Amino acid sequence: MKHEFDDNHLDRLLFSLPLEEPPRDLRESILAATIYRPAFALKAWEIWMIGGLCAVLVWLCGLIVAGGGPAFMATLGVIGGGAWRGLATENAWLWLLLGVGATFWLGMLNINVAPIPSGMKKDFSRQ
């Protein structure tokens, strides 16, 4: 081995130095974190909208707590009392039962006339 490491010798050594072997799954993990990363379920404008609504709700709650608490409770009481008085009549129960019955009957109807293509059928027996 040479005692004197001149510039060219050192350069040659540096460039012939092998690179460290990265972990085997490095490439897969990079790809999984970038191009194969599942897209976020919500779009940006939807997040902004939800955030805005939440902010308005928080603001309203703040208003209620700050000053309108008793008035808000009184309004709720009036609405609740009205609903209770309405339900206390026989006519209201009759219409309610009629509505539930109609919903149940409509739910029993099979409106799918066209057959489902075989490719779209799910094999539920395996689940």
Next chain:
Amino acid sequence: MIRSPAPPQDDELVQSTLHGKPDAFATLVERYDRSVYHLAYRTMHDPEEARDIAQEAFFKAYRSLRTFRPGAKFSTWIFSITYHACCDRLNRRKRYSSEELPERADSGPGPAETAVAQDEARRLRAAVDALPEKYRTAITLYHLQGKQYEEIARVLNIPMGTVKTHLFRAKEQLRKMLTEQTVEAEQ
């Protein structure tokens, strides 16, 4: 004779990725994952951290691909992101650990019967590990990028003259360490 098409340039791959072809980014990862890992490993001296940094660098690059300047070199850009990620981690390490950063890596003596080339490579690796951080990074980039001082200057965000000084001093220290090791090995 039909010529095979030339492999796409890095900036073409960036543009393809931006136009909704994720496979183009996979090609970029394939080209640079090893070098990025190498730079992170040389700077951090820790395979786990190097792995995390490599992943983080590509993730950041992918996320901010739109900010990539057309005409710039992707390699310089990704190395720069990697280097900054390393600096962040080193700073955090310094902040949260009372221990001094290891300035020297372990460089245990190898078996005498090892082939000369392997022995030289091992010694050189140990010597590079023993360099101060700024010289080590400069010499690692020099090794990765070739003699492109301008590229190294851009990655490290320092003047080209400083890069030349760092490389000169790094080589001086390497030469000194390797010569001393050789003399010791022969005694």
